Amino acid sequence: MNATYQFIAEALFITFILLTLSGAWLAVKARILMHSVLGLAVCLLGVAGLYFYLGSMFLTMMQILIYMGAVCIVLVFGIMVGYTPRESAERNIMSRNMVLGIAASGVAAVLLFTVAIGRTVWSKAAESTGDFSIEWIGKSLLLNYCLAFELISVVLLVAIVGSIILARGGREEEV
Amino acid sequence: MQQIIDLIQTYSLLRMLIAFLVLIGIVFLNAIVMGYLERKIAARIQRRWGPMEIGVQGWLQMILDGVKMLAKQLIVPRDADRFLFRLAPLLCFTPVVMIFAALPFSKALYGINLHIGLIYIIAMASINVFAILIAGWSSNNKYSMFGAMRSVAQNIAYEIPILLSLLSVVLTTASFDLQKIVEAQSGWLWFAVYPNLFVAFVIYLIAGCAETNRAPFDLPEAESELTAGFHTEYSGFGFGLFAVAEYGNLFIMASIASIMFLGGWNGPFGLASGPLMGAFWFLSKVFVLMLVMIWVRWTYPRVRFDQLMNLAWKYLIPFSLVNLLITAFLVKMI
Numbered sequence: 001m002n003a004t005y006q007f008i009a010e011a012l013f014i015t016f017i018l019l020t021l022s023g024a025w026l027a028v029k030a031r032i033l034m035h036s037v038l039g040l041a042v043c044l045l046g047v048a049g050l051y052f053y054l055g056s057m058f059l060t061m062m063q064i065l066i067y068m069g070a071v072c073i074v075l076v077f078g079i080m081v082g083y084t085p086r087e088s089a090e091r092n093i094m095s096r097n098m099v100l101g102i103a104a105s106g107v108a109a110v111l112l113f114t115v116a117i118g119r120t121v122w123s124k125a126a127e128s129t130g131d132f133s134i135e136w137i138g139k140s141l142l143l144n145y146c147l148a149f150e151l152i153s154v155v156l157l158v159a160i161v162g163s164i165i166l167a168r169g170g171r172e173e174e175v
Numbered sequence: 176m177q178q179i180i181d182l183i184q185t186y187s188l189l190r191m192l193i194a195f196l197v198l199i200g201i202v203f204l205n206a207i208v209m210g211y212l213e214r215k216i217a218a219r220i221q222r223r224w225g226p227m228e229i230g231v232q233g234w235l236q237m238i239l240d241g242v243k244m245l246a247k248q249l250i251v252p253r254d255a256d257r258f259l260f261r262l263a264p265l266l267c268f269t270p271v272v273m274i275f276a277a278l279p280f281s282k283a284l285y286g287i288n289l290h291i292g293l294i295y296i297i298a299m300a301s302i303n304v305f306a307i308l309i310a311g312w313s314s315n316n317k318y319s320m321f322g323a324m325r326s327v328a329q330n331i332a333y334e335i336p337i338l339l340s341l342l343s344v345v346l347t348t349a350s351f352d353l354q355k356i357v358e359a360q361s362g363w364l365w366f367a368v369y370p371n372l373f374v375a376f377v378i379y380l381i382a383g384c385a386e387t388n389r390a391p392f393d394l395p396e397a398e399s400e401l402t403a404g405f406h407t408e409y410s411g412f413g414f415g416l417f418a419v420a421e422y423g424n425l426f427i428m429a430s431i432a433s434i435m436f437l438g439g440w441n442g443p444f445g446l447a448s449g450p451l452m453g454a455f456w457f458l459s460k461v462f463v464l465m466l467v468m469i470w471v472r473w474t475y476p477r478v479r480f481d482q483l484m485n486l487a488w489k490y491l492i493p494f495s496l497v498n499l500l501i502t503a504f505l506v507k508m509i
Contacts, residue, residue, distance in 0.1 A: 002180075005179075005180045005183050005184065006180065008179070008183060009179040009180055009183075012179060034312055038259070038309070041305065052178075052179070053178075053179065054178075055177065055178030055179075057178075057289065057290075057291055057295075058291055058294070061291060061294045061295055061298040062294070062298075064298040064299075064301070064302070065294070065297060065298040065301055068301065068302065068305065069298065069301025069302070069304070069305075069334075070301075070331075072305070073301075073304055073305065073308065073327060073330075073331070074331075076305075076308050076312075076327070077308075077324065077327050077328075077331075080308075080311075080312065080320065080323065080324050080327075081324070133290070134290075134291065134351065
């Protein structure tokens, strides 16, 4: 019986990995912008599944709520406002750009492999053990890691102010 | 991995399967009952009879409508995105069943009990917007597009007051666990009795009405302007699933209101709330709230879009923020 459970858990893990990879592939490869964003959503859902596999229910739900429910929706909304009909969706990768792209990514891959991946000691992903409750997360965010938490909110504030300035600038030019 | 294995061991596979089948049945049954009630009450409010032909007082009408939808062809428009067009109704329906699994019908009657049940429900509910967007975009039709865009603007605006008003309850109980929140309201002290939480309750009801896309906030499917909004192109059971999911979302909205503010499965006057009586009290609260929503829908005219946005951003969000601050102050003081 325990082997069955093990099998189900492993199957879920492989499903999540496949979701993540196929979503990422679709996000990069799709020719229609909308499909790219939906691919991104599938990819993020897969990542949420991986959090679930590692035993952090709270992080899973936050991933779905924030990345799928907020970020992707705002992206889709942006695409819909600047709607391009299906016919004008064209290949944005020219043959010359493709050669350059392959060359650049090849160099980057070699560098990455020699510098980072080759030297990394791979350890097993940390499963949540012990007390990782919401209270623990809240206390550590507001006590131990308070500075990082507040700095992130400053970044968000800068983003909001910047977007307001950009939007206002656009409006004044039209007049 | 160990967590998944533990989860399966606590709720055995057979129990999960039965729970999901029963829950799907409940979602459809809810749609049938609510569809019939809505048509009958709408007719009563508009001084006409409503469905009368099939069965006594037309009570078989919705079942026959369901059979009709099953028998109809699912037409996909020529220029639509075929895969996404067919995916959208399923994507709208699945989260509804998943949320039903986390609702505590009574102390012993629930699909799954999560320690972050409330967050789970809110996260799953956010997928609903996605389904509407995909439906609207893949139809390749300007009415559907506009319906979907309105729906997103509305949902983003009204999600904030919903979360803020629910957060004041979470502050009071210091738990996201729905069972614990219900248990905290045993006896007469339902949360809607406290003045600050009563304000949160009213804000939640208004925002929830908008979140489920119902009149007077049903701009995503405003018939007079947009034909039928995001589901204009859907026929047969694609449309049927959207309708079922809409009533499912209404049920979820009402049941969260009754869990968070009206004591969930606690009976009034401290009456007994065993497994079955608890479910009875819970369902009666939910149905009273849903009947109020139907009543509101057929009484008030549709608001304009700027009025809708003003209501959310200028009134509901500031009010709920201030209310949250007052609640935090009270929780700290008392």
